[in-house]
Amino acid sequence: MARLLELMLNGRPRTDAVADNLLLLDYLREIVGLTGTKTGCDGGECGACTVLVDDRPRLSCLTLAATMQGRRVDTIESLARDGRLSAVQRGFHEKLGSQCGYCTPGFIMASAGLLRRNPSPNENEIRAALGSNICRCTGYVKIIEAVKYAAELHAAGASP
Amino acid sequence: MNETVPARNIGSYVPMIDGPEKVSGRAKYTADLIAPGMLAGRMYRSPHSHAEILEVDIAEALRLPGVKAIVTGADCDRTFGVLPIARSEHPLARDKVRYRGEPVAAVAAIDDATAKRAVGLIRLKVRELPAYYTAQAALVPAACNIHAHRPGNVERDVLFELGSVEQGFGDADLVREASYNCAEVCQNQMEMHAAVADYDRERDRMTVHASTQVPYYVHLMLAQILDMDMSRIRVVKPHVGGGFGCRTETLNVELIAALLAKRAGGCVRMMINREETFITHRGRPETDIRLKLGLRRDGRITAVECECYQRGGAHSGYGVVTILYAGSMLYAIYDLHNVKYIGKRVLTNTPPCGAFRGHGTVDIRFAFESLLDQMAQELELDPIAVRRANYLTAPTFTDNDLMVNSYGLPECVDWVERASGWKARKGRLGNGKGLGFACSHYISGASKPVNWTGEPHATVKIKLDFDGSIVVLSGAADIGQGSTTILAQTVGEVLGLDLARIRVLTGDSEVVPKDNGSYSSRVTFMVGNAAIDAAHHLRRVLVEAAARKLEAKPEEIECLGEIYRAGAQDKGLTFNEVVTEALRDTGTITVTGNYSTIPQSHGGKKYRGAAIGGTMGYSYSAQVVEVSVDEDTGVVSVDKVWVAHDCGKALNRLTVEGQVQGSVWMGMGQAMSEETAYHDGLLITGNMLDYRVPTIEDSPPIEVGIVESNDPHGPFGAKEAGEGSLAAFLPALTNAIADAIGVRFNDLPVTPDRVFAAIEKRRRAHNGRSRAA
Numbered sequence A: 001m002a003r004l005l006e007l008m009l010n011g012r013p014r015t016d017a018v019a020d021n022l023l024l025l026d027y028l029r030e031i032v033g034l035t036g037t038k039t040g041c042d043g044g045e046c047g048a049c050t051v052l053v054d055d056r057p058r059l060s061c062l063t064l065a066a067t068m069q070g071r072r073v074d075t076i077e078s079l080a081r082d083g084r085l086s087a088v089q090r091g092f093h094e095k096l097g098s099q100c101g102y103c104t105p106g107f108i109m110a111s112a113g114l115l116r117r118n119p120s121p122n123e124n125e126i127r128a129a130l131g132s133n134i135c136r137c138t139g140y141v142k143i144i145e146a147v148k149y150a151a152e153l154h155a156a157g158a159s160p
Numbered sequence B: 001m002n003e004t005v006p007a008r009n010i011g012s013y014v015p016m017i018d019g020p021e022k023v024s025g026r027a028k029y030t031a032d033l034i035a036p037g038m039l040a041g042r043m044y045r046s047p048h049s050h051a052e053i054l055e056v057d058i059a060e061a062l063r064l065p066g067v068k069a070i071v072t073g074a075d076c077d078r079t080f081g082v083l084p085i086a087r088s089e090h091p092l093a094r095d096k097v098r099y100r101g102e103p104v105a106a107v108a109a110i111d112d113a114t115a116k117r118a119v120g121l122i123r124l125k126v127r128e129l130p131a132y133y134t135a136q137a138a139l140v141p142a143a144c145n146i147h148a149h150r151p152g153n154v155e156r157d158v159l160f161e162l163g164s165v166e167q168g169f170g171d172a173d174l175v176r177e178a179s180y181n182c183a184e185v186c187q188n189q190m191e192m193h194a195a196v197a198d199y200d201r202e203r204d205r206m207t208v209h210a211s212t213q214v215p216y217y218v219h220l221m222l223a224q225i226l227d228m229d230m231s232r233i234r235v236v237k238p239h240v241g242g243g244f245g246c247r248t249e250t251l252n253v254e255l256i257a258a259l260l261a262k263r264a265g266g267c268v269r270m271m272i273n274r275e276e277t278f279i280t281h282r283g284r285p286e287t288d289i290r291l292k293l294g295l296r297r298d299g300r301i302t303a304v305e306c307e308c309y310q311r312g313g314a315h316s317g318y319g320v321v322t323i324l325y326a327g328s329m330l331y332a333i334y335d336l337h338n339v340k341y342i343g344k345r346v347l348t349n350t351p352p353c354g355a356f357r358g359h360g361t362v363d364i365r366f367a368f369e370s371l372l373d374q375m376a377q378e379l380e381l382d383p384i385a386v387r388r389a390n391y392l393t394a395p396t397f398t399d400n401d402l403m404v405n406s407y408g409l410p411e412c413v414d415w416v417e418r419a420s421g422w423k424a425r426k427g428r429l430g431n432g433k434g435l436g437f438a439c440s441h442y443i444s445g446a447s448k449p450v451n452w453t454g455e456p457h458a459t460v461k462i463k464l465d466f467d468g469s470i471v472v473l474s475g476a477a478d479i480g481q482g483s484t485t486i487l488a489q490t491v492g493e494v495l496g497l498d499l500a501r502i503r504v505l506t507g508d509s510e511v512v513p514k515d516n517g518s519y520s521s522r523v524t525f526m527v528g529n530a531a532i533d534a535a536h537h538l539r540r541v542l543v544e545a546a547a548r549k550l551e552a553k554p555e556e557i558e559c560l561g562e563i564y565r566a567g568a569q570d571k572g573l574t575f576n577e578v579v580t581e582a583l584r585d586t587g588t589i590t591v592t593g594n595y596s597t598i599p600q601s602h603g604g605k606k607y608r609g610a611a612i613g614g615t616m617g618y619s620y621s622a623q624v625v626e627v628s629v630d631e632d633t634g635v636v637s638v639d640k641v642w643v644a645h646d647c648g649k650a651l652n653r654l655t656v657e658g659q660v661q662g663s664v665w666m667g668m669g670q671a672m673s674e675e676t677a678y679h680d681g682l683l684i685t686g687n688m689l690d691y692r693v694p695t696i697e698d699s700p701p702i703e704v705g706i707v708e709s710n711d712p713h714g715p716f717g718a719k720e721a722g723e724g725s726l727a728a729f730l731p732a733l734t735n736a737i738a739d740a741i742g743v744r745f746n747d748l749p750v751t752p753d754r755v756f757a758a759i760e761k762r763r764r765a766h767n768g769r770s771r772a773a
Helices: A022-030 A087-094 A104-117 A123-129 A141-155 B019-024 B058-063 B112-120 B135-139 B165-170 B215-226 B253-266 B274-280 B319-328 B362-378 B383-388 B411-420 B483-495 B523-550 B577-587 B653-672 B728-741 B752-772
Strands: A002-007 A012-019 A049-054 A056-059 A071-076 B041-046 B053-055 B067-072 B103-109 B123-128 B153-163 B176-182 B194-200 B207-208 B231-237 B267-271 B286-295 B300-313 B339-347 B433-443 B458-464 B470-474 B502-506 B564-567 B589-595 B620-629 B638-648 B702-707
Touching: A012 A022, A022 B300, A049 A104, A056 A104, A071 B411, A087 A104, A087 A141, A104 A123, A104 A141, A104 B019, A123 A141, A141 B653, B019 B300, B041 B112, B041 B253, B041 B274, B041 B300, B053 B103, B058 B067, B058 B112, B067 B112, B067 B253, B103 B112, B103 B253, B135 B300, B135 B339, B153 B319, B165 B286, B165 B300, B176 B362, B194 B253, B207 B215, B207 B253, B215 B231, B215 B253, B286 B362, B300 B319, B300 B362, B319 B339, B319 B362, B362 B383, B362 B433, B362 B653, B362 B728, B383 B411, B383 B433, B411 B638, B411 B702, B433 B728, B458 B523, B458 B577, B470 B483, B470 B523, B483 B502, B483 B523, B523 B564, B523 B577, B523 B589, B564 B577, B577 B589, B620 B728, B638 B653, B638 B728, B653 B702, B653 B728
Parallel strands: A002 A071, B041 B267, B207 B231, B300 B339, B470 B502, B638 B702
Antiparallel strands: A002 A012, A049 A056, A049 A071, B041 B103, B053 B123, B067 B103, B153 B339, B176 B286, B194 B207, B194 B267, B286 B300, B433 B620, B458 B470, B458 B589, B620 B638
C-alpha cells in the first residue's frame, strides 16, 4: 500500500506517494536524492542516519516515512545558510571532528539537535547526546572539541 | 620594497581540504551514486562452512519477473588475491565453499526487493565436509585440506633464529615464558562495502566505482576476473568511509558487481549490509602467542623466543605477509640480538582475515610489552628504565637487516613519562587505580611493493594552465586519513603558494597516475616525496620563465610564491605573469614527480620472506594509560591516555593528532571489548551491538605529544602517523590493570566478565590461604 505523504523537508513543503513500509532513510536517499544521510548498519546500531524531526534527533532507519505526515524533517543538507557552514558544521570541519566523514552527518545532526535544546552543553551533556552515534576514526576526542567550539560559535550568533 | 613572503603550508593545524564536502552532506560515497535505471545487486551466500558444491540451481530465480542477471561460480573460473603468490580465491565459489557466508551466486534485478526475492529462490546442493574453526583443529594430522595446494592447512610456516637464543637465555638473570591469546577483530569501518559497476556493451568498456583503499589493485583484479584488457576498464574511488585495512585488497563485492553488470549489459549497484561487511572481513586474525624473554638486572633484553599461530580464515589474502610481519617487527624498536621466531599461518573455515591497521605487529607487541612489564616488576625495575636500557642508536641496521635512520622513541618515552607524572604517581594512585606503560612502532610504507613492476613507488603529476591554478593529480586514495590535504600542503610548501590556489584530483584511473594505494602507511612518505619532486620540477619551470622575462639568470630569481623577482629591489612578476611567460613555448605545463625507496631499505635475505618489515622509516610511539577498576563489577574505565608519536615531522598537526587519537582508540576497542564470535562457523557478532566498539561515553581523553625526529628520507622529514600508536595501547592497558589490582590479563579483550572472574579467583585463593593460616 502507498499513501500520500506531506511534510516540511529542509524548510520546503513536499508531497510524495510512499509505500507504507518505506523507511524514512530510504525515502530521503533513494526517492528524494538527499544522500547526505548515511546508512551505516542494519538498523539502529550506529546513528549515521540521524536526522532531526521537529528539532529532535531521530534514527531515520527506524522510522517509517509515512509517519512523517505533517512533520518537520531536517537533514544535513539543510544546515548551511546562504552557502556558509553552520556552527556545528564549522566545528566538525575546523576541529577535525570528521575524518572519513561517513558518520559525520549523523553526528552533526545529533549535535545540532543538542544545541537547539541546550545551547551551552557541558562535556557530559555532549557525551550523553552523542552516545548512540558510532565513529570509527576519531576516538571522539576531536568530536567533543568540535561540539564545544560549535557552542561557542553559536553563542556568538551563528546558526547551529 | 616588496613584503611578500612565501605561504607556509606545513607544520601547522590545517583542516582537511575536502572537509566542507563531508560536513555538508555533499561528499559522495559509492552507495550514494544513484543513477536512473541502475539495477540492484544482491548475493546468495553459503549456509555451509565447508562443502563440495553439487549444484547451484538458479532456474526458478531466473524466471522471477524483474531479474536481469544471475551469475554463479560457473561463470568465472579465474581467481584473485592480493599477493601474486597466493591468488586462489574465486569471486563466487566454485567446486567448494570454504566458509559460512562465502558468495555462491549473485542477482541483479530492477529493484532491491526483487533481487532479495530472487536470492531466496536460489538452491544450493552440497556434500558437507568436516569444518575447522580454530587453528588447532585445522592442524590436526587427520584434517582434510581446505585448499588442495596447501597441505595440512598451513598457509605459511616461518622459522628463523638470528644469534643464539640458548646463549642469550644463559646470559639472563631472569627468564620467563607466557602464553597470550588475542581474539579476532574486525575493522568495522563506518561505510559498508559497496560497488557500482557500469558495463558499456557497445564499446566493451567497464567502469567500476568502489569503496576501496587500492583502486589500482581493483583495476588489476577486474581485468583478471572479467578477462578484459586493462585499457577497457576504469576504476573510480569516490569518498571512502574508512578502511583500516579491510579494503587494502580487492574484495569480492566489486568483482561480483562487475560480473553482474557485464552479464546484464548495464549498471549494477551492489550494497552489502553490515552483517555481510563483517563476513567479508579481512580483519586481524585470532592469534596465539608463546613468548619467552631473557632479561638482565641492568634491564638489557638478552634473548627472545616467540611462537605465533594465526587463524587466517578460508583464503590466503595477505596471510603470508601478516605472519612474516609478526616475526620481522620484533625488531626495529629495541636493540635485540638472539631472536628466534616460529610462525604458522593456518587456513580455517572462517571468513578470510586481512591487513588490519598495525598489520601483523599488534598482537606480538601486546605479548612482548606485557611480558617485559611483568619481568621488570619481578626484578623490581622501573618499566620505563627497562625500555631505556634497550634503545637502538640510529642510523643502524637490525640483525634482520631492517634500516633504521631516525629513532624518536627516547623522546616519546620522555614525553609520556613527564606528561603523565609517572615518577610521582606510579604505584601511588590508591585502590583500584593504576598506570601502565608500553611502546610500539610501525613502518612508513613497505619498501618492496606487493606487485613489483620496476616502476617508481609513487608518481604525482601537476598541471598548470592559463588560469594559474595548480592541479595536483595523484592516485593516492584518501580514505579519511587526509592524504589529499597532505598533497596540497606539500606542493604548496615547495611553491610557496596558498592552498586556495591548489586543487587535488584523485581516484579516477582515467585521469590520475597509478598509485599502489593507501596501506602500510605509505602515502605521506612515498606520495608526499613524489609530490615534492613534482613541485620542484614545476618551480624550476617557473623560475626559468621568470628569468627570461626579467632578463636575469635563473639562480638570481627569488621565488616568493605569489611574486618572482630578480633581487630585493625588483618589484618582480606576479605568479600569473610568470605562468603566462612559462606557457608561451609549451602551452599547458604538466610535470611529473617520482619517488622510489632505496635498496638498503628492502630488508635482507637471512630467511625466506625477510624483505617483509623493510621500510624507509619507522614511526615510534610510547603510551601511558591510567585506569580505574571497579572490583565489584569488573568494569575497567580508562581515565586518561598520554601518547607520544614520532612521526618524523608533523606536516599537519591537526591530522597527526587525529590519526594518533584514532589509533589509540582503535587499540582500546581491541583491548577492551571487540571480538568476533562464531557458532559452527556462523558469525554471531555481525552487528555493532554484539561487536562492541567503544562509544563516546566509554572513551577517554587522549593527550598527544608529537615527536619530530626529522627522518633524513621523509618528505620534509615526515614518517607515518596513522598506525604506529595502536599497538602500544593494548599492553599499556593490561599493564595498568596489573598495577591497579595485581592481576595480569594475557587474553584479549579484557572484558568485565573476565576481570570479574579473575578478581573472584584471586579472592577465593586469598580466602583459602587465610583459612589455611
